[in-house]
Amino acid sequence: MRLIVQKYGGTSVGDTERIQNVAQRLIETQREDCQVVAIISAMAGVTDNLIKLAHAVSPHPTERELDILLATGEHAATALTAMAINARGGKAISLTGAEAGILTDRTHAKARIANISPRQIHELLADDYIVIVAGFQGQNAEGETTTLGRGGSDLTAIALAGALNADACQIFTDVDGVFTCDPRVVTEAKKLDEIAYDELLEMAGAGSKIMQSRAVEFAKKFGVQFEVRSSFKADTGTIAKEETTNMEDIVIRGVSIDRNQAKVTVDDVRDEPGVAGRIFSTIAAANIVVDMIVQSVSEHGTTDLSFTIHESDLDSARKLLEPVVKDVQAAGLITKKGVAKLSVVGIGMRSHSGVAARLFDCLGKAGINIQLISTSEIKIAVVIDGAEVERAAQLTHEEFGLATLIPAVGSMQPLG
């Protein structure tokens, strides 16, 4: 008998009708001669509402209490799902993260999984139960409820699939899978049949927020294959897995775009140890996330230091940096709103040379000016004018032949 772990996000259990659909799907999966463990998120909107309540009573909610508060969202959703299954003649039971054996470190709000002891799950599966586990949570060694951070239910699913040695791990979500590009931007965008963990990680970091990065990192570390698929359709989705040799035949897996970015340049700054540190620690202290960082070649002992942040953080970043710029005797602070980031991602880059040149050439011919460039082993990212990002994505998608991407052999098979 196969053991399947399925994860349903907040949208998939967003109202009682959808919970009943999930219940039906779980019953059907069990009837296909499977043991079924389902990880359930809080109903859409519930977590945000609880956070709002917390901030109404406290400017800085106690993290221990916030974890208890937020965990109730998943408790409620799992209990409702179990009820719905039982009402349809199935046999289900709900477990908290603690009952499912998920032990974490002592950190609240963003705990790390330390150990999983799924003894009770195995017993319940042996008794023919569909086991419904509250996502996003565990308990620490003191028995206190902890949560795994936003999107933590993905991590629960992948970690449990690993610990249970499941035959498949299916992440049901409100998208059909991972696409070569956002279909709203590029109408020819294709759903990928498979993707390497590293590619998914780079795409997640590049604005395609399909999965929590920590969940993908965990899957990579422990080699847990999983499938991202739609909870509203029966179609197969995208399988994330270890890269294989034939995956390298495709140079670029996808194009991601990140809108509403701002570019900040500290002009003519001394190229000395500690200067960059001063600048970025100032930004980090205000919880502003810095994305791309580029430093130009040093000439005459000075350099230009550029980085991108979200547009909405620009005003506070300016205020914070102006005194620092004076202090380190830089020539000035140049900022630019309305820029966007375009990234091409693919493990094929490693074995195919000239990808960067092809990208720059493609954009150059279209008259799209590149303002910043940053590369990793499997990603090339460029900052361009925000008004041109859709056209740039369409051209890039075409240039690398993503619309006619040939699926790798065997990727349509079920996992395991």
Add this chain to the structure above:
Amino acid sequence: MRLIVQKYGGTSVGDTERIQNVAQRLIETQREDCQVVAIISAMAGVTDNLIKLAHAVSPHPTERELDILLATGEHAATALTAMAINARGGKAISLTGAEAGILTDRTHAKARIANISPRQIHELLADDYIVIVAGFQGQNAEGETTTLGRGGSDLTAIALAGALNADACQIFTDVDGVFTCDPRVVTEAKKLDEIAYDELLEMAGAGSKIMQSRAVEFAKKFGVQFEVRSSFKADTGTIAKEETTNMEDIVIRGVSIDRNQAKVTVDDVRDEPGVAGRIFSTIAAANIVVDMIVQSVSEHGTTDLSFTIHESDLDSARKLLEPVVKDVQAAGLITKKGVAKLSVVGIGMRSHSGVAARLFDCLGKAGINIQLISTSEIKIAVVIDGAEVERAAQLTHEEFGLATLIPAVGSMQPLG
């Protein structure tokens, strides 16, 4: 140092502003050199909403899962209260019923408390924490969440006050205390300074739904004094306690009214064993609550059997009883809507004779017809026309001098 247990109901924590008021009151109580344990109910409306969700996914929700679902309401409210205290510079921690050491039997939905091990509470109090306990819940020997039934937070408070040997147990609610009559009916109604457990039980059974009856029974059994008081005012409320000799000096403690009742009479029924059983088991099977039951003196082997139910249950009761009436060869079924019950309650009745006569005389002089009479040792209840119940309450209140009730000596002092 005194140990105070305070219980706040759903209305008292109905929104974030009220939660902050409760937090402030708990901090102030601790500053008065007290150790403080607070029992918190779910925010007003939350439990009803969860029940609605459950019934939307299941006609008969699994009781185990329903308990998990409902318990989240109290978890959330306790976490929010603890956060609010911490935000105001206090030191608080929230506990689930299980963490507070409340062990129940295996019954779901209406579990009975089997044992309380408040070790963790004592430790936290010794560390200067204000301990916030989720009301209405415990866990069974298997570690599953159980709930204590509607109003179960009162029971949690009284049981914990008993187990902790608290110096005072204060039930904060949206009324100022227990009154001689509903002040909306009798403007001269006075707040009672003290009341005997038995009187409170009889008044609770007579439409004054201030406290869950099981909580009062528990308090009586274990001799836990408690005070019912307003969470919106600083005034002292009503202390419920073992009866004392001087409490008997007051003949009647209060007048309760119960509107929207219906009277059902099974006419001329054989006075044989088993007949009443058939009638009432039919009613009970439909979950209809029967209040007063009166059987007239048997003549010629037949009798009249009358009882009251809530008006809204009358139609279904009629349908259920008509075949039974035929079956037991009774003469017929007479029903009457729009009646009301008026009860006078007081332990003083035991030592003062003539109370019934005084009540009947008072109502008779006012031309108010008594349709049914039922008495207990400390209560006399009559069924009258619903349109006359307010006038009857005012007259009764005056007849027994309740507006000028002299408070018993010492009852204004704090408990303990």
